[in-house]
Amino acid sequence: MKIRRAVLADVPEIQKLINYFAKKDWMLARSLNDLYENIRDFWIADEDGRFIGCCALHMIWADLAEIKSLAVRESHKGMGVGKRMVLKCLAEARILGLKRVFALTYVPKFFKKCGFGRYPKSKLPHKIWGDCLNCPKFPDCGEISVAVEL
Numbered sequence: 001m002k003i004r005r006a007v008l009a010d011v012p013e014i015q016k017l018i019n020y021f022a023k024k025d026w027m028l029a030r031s032l033n034d035l036y037e038n039i040r041d042f043w044i045a046d047e048d049g050r051f052i053g054c055c056a057l058h059m060i061w062a063d064l065a066e067i068k069s070l071a072v073r074e075s076h077k078g079m080g081v082g083k084r085m086v087l088k089c090l091a092e093a094r095i096l097g098l099k100r101v102f103a104l105t106y107v108p109k110f111f112k113k114c115g116f117g118r119y120p121k122s123k124l125p126h127k128i129w130g131d132c133l134n135c136p137k138f139p140d141c142g143e144i145s146v147a148v149e150l
């Protein structure tokens with residue numbers, strides 16, 4: 001299993017997996033347009049050329065980025081793949097000079113294993129609510145905000 005940069009050819013698989021979990025209401029769906037525009041955010045878990053999962057590190061501000069669209073195939077759940085992708089994003093965040101990375105999630109316990117702690121939503125900048133405004137669950141989605149200081 002390697003964690004590699006995404007390429008444009010990964011987009012259909014990324015969308016299929018994200019939207020599979022989005023249908024279960026576990027994460028936000030993403031359009032092809034959105035994924036092509038943001039493909040450079042993504043890391044891919046790749047097992048002998050097979051797409052296993054994805055995770056995006058999206059820049060927000062001078063010192064802040066968000067982990068988005070984290071998903072692992074159900075066949076590979078619980079094998080450390082999600083954590084490896086998040087740690088890859090954090091390593092990249094350090095190289096970029098970020099001070100904090102956050103996520104909005106229904107699985108705070110998973111993020112705790114990756115070094116994140118609870119973080120008040122009220123401290124996040126207003127611009128992060130762009131995605132939320134388009135979500136049918138806004139403003140009561142119940143997602144928990146977590147962050148790690150780098």
Ligand SMILES: CC(C)(COP(=O)(O)OP(=O)(O)OC[C@H]1O[C@@H](n2cnc3c(N)ncnc32)[C@H](O)[C@@H]1OP(=O)(O)O)[C@@H](O)C(=O)NCCC(=O)NCCS
Pocket residue numbers: 021026027069070071072073076077078079080081082083084103104105106107109110111113
């Ligand atoms: C949540 C998800 C990304 C976790 O990925 P994963 O590869 O299964 O998790 P890992 O095997 O890397 O787990 C790392 C650690 O977190 C724990 N963990 C994983 N999922 C967990 C969960 N749902 N609840 C509590 N702990 C969890 C594991 O037990 C493991 O602990 P350990 O280090 O003590 O062994 C994956 O299950 C998934 O794609 N879920 C559906 C989509 C989703 O909810 N994405 C998150 C959007 S923010």
